[in-house]
Amino acid sequence: xxxxxxxxxxxxxxxxxxxxxxxxxxxxxxxxxxxxxxxxxxxxxxxxxxxxxxxxxxxxxxxxxxxxxxxxxxxxxxxxxxxxxxxxxxxxxxxxxxxxxxxxxxxxxxxxxxxxxxxxxxxxxxxxxxxxxxxxxxxxxxxxxxxxxxxxxxxxxxxx
Amino acid sequence: xxxxxxxxxxxxxxxxxxxxxxxxxxxxxxxxxxxxxxxxxxxxxxxxxxxxxxxxxxxxxxxxxxxxxxxxxxxxxxxxxxxxxxxxxxxxxxxxxxxxxxxxxxxxxxxxxxxxxxxxxxxxxxxxxxxxxxxxxxxxxxxxxxxxxxxxxxxxxxxxxxxxxxxxxxxxxxxxxxxxxxxxxxxxxxxxxxxxxxxxxxxxxxxxxxxxxxxxxxxxxxxxxxxxxxxxxxxxxxxxxxxxxxxxxxxxxxxxxxxxxxxxx
Numbered sequence: 001x002x003x004x005x006x007x008x009x010x011x012x013x014x015x016x017x018x019x020x021x022x023x024x025x026x027x028x029x030x031x032x033x034x035x036x037x038x039x040x041x042x043x044x045x046x047x048x049x050x051x052x053x054x055x056x057x058x059x060x061x062x063x064x065x066x067x068x069x070x071x072x073x074x075x076x077x078x079x080x081x082x083x084x085x086x087x088x089x090x091x092x093x094x095x096x097x098x099x100x101x102x103x104x105x106x107x108x109x110x111x112x113x114x115x116x117x118x119x120x121x122x123x124x125x126x127x128x129x130x131x132x133x134x135x136x137x138x139x140x141x142x143x144x145x146x147x148x149x150x151x152x153x154x155x156x157x158x159x160x
Numbered sequence: 161x162x163x164x165x166x167x168x169x170x171x172x173x174x175x176x177x178x179x180x181x182x183x184x185x186x187x188x189x190x191x192x193x194x195x196x197x198x199x200x201x202x203x204x205x206x207x208x209x210x211x212x213x214x215x216x217x218x219x220x221x222x223x224x225x226x227x228x229x230x231x232x233x234x235x236x237x238x239x240x241x242x243x244x245x246x247x248x249x250x251x252x253x254x255x256x257x258x259x260x261x262x263x264x265x266x267x268x269x270x271x272x273x274x275x276x277x278x279x280x281x282x283x284x285x286x287x288x289x290x291x292x293x294x295x296x297x298x299x300x301x302x303x304x305x306x307x308x309x310x311x312x313x314x315x316x317x318x319x320x321x322x323x324x325x326x327x328x329x330x331x332x333x334x335x336x337x338x339x340x341x342x343x344x345x346x347x348x349x350x351x352x353x354x355x356x357x358x359x360x361x362x363x364x365x366x367x368x369x370x371x372x373x374x375x376x377x378x379x380x381x382x383x384x385x386x387x388x389x390x391x392x393x394x395x396x397x398x399x400x401x402x403x404x405x406x407x408x409x410x411x412x413x414x415x416x417x418x419x420x421x422x423x424x425x
Contacts, residue, residue: 002166019166019208020198043196044340046262055236055265061195062266065166066188066210112261132342133260 004068008033009077017064024048026064027074035075035104039135046134049105049112050074056112058133075104078111087111087151096147098138109134110148114157122152123160161198165207172216172319175209176296179317187211187319189232189271192263217270217321222247225327225354231270231320236261238269248289250331250349254281257335259342270320273305276312276367278398279343283368284333288349288360291325306367328353334418336363336411338402345403346411350419352382359416364397364408374416383424384417 005014008031015030027033027050038060039047048060051073059072079085084092087110097103113122113130127148128141136144153159169175179185184206188194197203211217217232220241227247229238238244239256258264258272258281272282273293286293286302293300296319305313314320331351335344344363351358359374377386392412397405 018163020161020163041199043192043263046260049262052265056262057265058262061192063166063191063195063208065168066191066212068168109261116261130261133262 002065002068004064006064006067006069007071009073015064019063019065021064022060023050023062023064023067023072024059026067027059027072030064033074033076037101037104039101039105044135045102045105046109047102047105049108049134051108051112054115056109056133073108075107078107085111086154087114087148090151090154091144091147094147094150095143096139097136097143102134102136102138106131106134106136106144110151113148114152114155117152117157121158121160122149124149162201162204164198164205166210167207168210168213170213170215172214172296172321175211175214176317176319178207179209179319182206183316185209187274189274190234190267192259192267192271193275193277194271211270211319220244222327226324227251227327228322228324229269230322232268233270235259235264235267235269239264247327248325248331250333250351251285251289251325254285254333254335254347254349257281257333257337257342269323273323274312274314274320276306276310277343278309278366279338279345279363281333281335281344281347281362284344284347284349284360284362285325286323286360287368287370288333288351288358289325289328289331290351290353290355290358291323293320294322294324295320303370309366311367326353330423332419332422334415334422336415346408346415348412348415348419350378350416350423352423357382361392361412361416364392364412366396366398371412371416378420382420384421387413387416387420 001016037047039045043061050059186205188208188210218230235255235258244252291302328351333349335347346363349360357375357378359371362368373390374387392409394405394409397408399405
């Protein structure tokens with residue numbers, strides 16, 4: 001067993017883990033942060049997306065030990081308490097979810113898109129392309145794309 | 161996943177020494193192939209030696225007409241690099257076509273070429289741009305590096321440190337991606353280097369290969385028409401659930417012509 005210490009949503013969290021423990025297992029099973037989902041377990045669906053040092057990664061395809069000493073943000077960390085982040089509010093507003101299973105990953109990827117497009121206009125084509133790491137089996141994506149564009153607008157990003 | 165030991169060392173020398181003392185240990189770069197492989201219990205390394213703490217494996221630099229990329233540089237950093245975009249834009253656009261944003265934030269150029277997946281994108285760039293692969297022990301020319309299906313010239317324990325790309329006069333990469341995985345069903349890098357035209361294909365065969373007939377034809381006339389009649393034999397190409405060998409042979413021509421057309425004129 002190895003002790004890992006990860007700054008999760010701004011708080012330093014430590015736990016004893018096996019080397020083979022995945023980051024998503026550390027978050028869900030050790031820290032009880034169950035907002036991060038495991039959809040496919042084969043690195044394809046993106047439901048497990050979290051931010052590692054500000055960048056979206058698939059937490060089912062990374063070991064907890066690889067995150068030792070680093071910063072992780074999960075869906076629980078995007079807004080305080082019961083407040084909704086503007087991107088979460090946009091998903092609610094635009095019917096960007098049905099069953100909701102993919103939503104945490106979608107929101108984390110959407111925030112990655114916003115971060116990559118600071119100071120540049122964001123368009124629908126870019127949103128569709130950059131959501132390619134996240135699968136949704138309910139919505140047909142239209143509501144999600146609308147939500148990302150509305151969330152971007154409400155976060156002060158120019159939308160083309 | 162079977163359990164394993166984990167070590168994150170900070171120097172190339174220490175990491176190679178540890179690997180050399182344990183035949184069953186494995187290097188861990190971005191883990192975008194290795195971790196899914198472990199999850200399926202298709203491999204059982206005794207230890208994973210994490211390369212992410214080694215400063216010497218990071219960074220992108222340009223000097224004397226050569227662009228050098230550290231082995232642990234992730235695809236997103238290659239795609240976003242001002243140096244790569246300015247000097248070899250084809251390499252930046254290749255990098256941004258790999259996988260998805262989450263994969264590009266973790267997967268590395270060194271991991272990709274060491275793994276040598278037949279459908280990986282980077283091998284086409286390494287061969288097409290006549291790059292040199294620098295390891296802890298030696299420099300390996302691109303034409304000598306890729307040996308076969310998942311097979312490279314690397315000896316057990318040999319570690320890729322960086323890859324250097326001579327800046328070409330012009331280059332373009334055209335890819336027919338698998339719509340689900342974004343791996344290359346076929347990808348073709350066409351480059352006019354200081355030492356002539358190179359056409360390198362990934363996705364079609366066991367590993368990246370050059371098409372000499374197209375290179376010769378393009379040297380005479382750099383146009384899509386010049387290679388229109390050149391057919392690549394399907395005999396040794398890959399057939400799988402995504403495409404037959406004959407279809408891949410056809411795509412080699414189409415992708416090569418698209419790459420040339422994007423440069424000509």
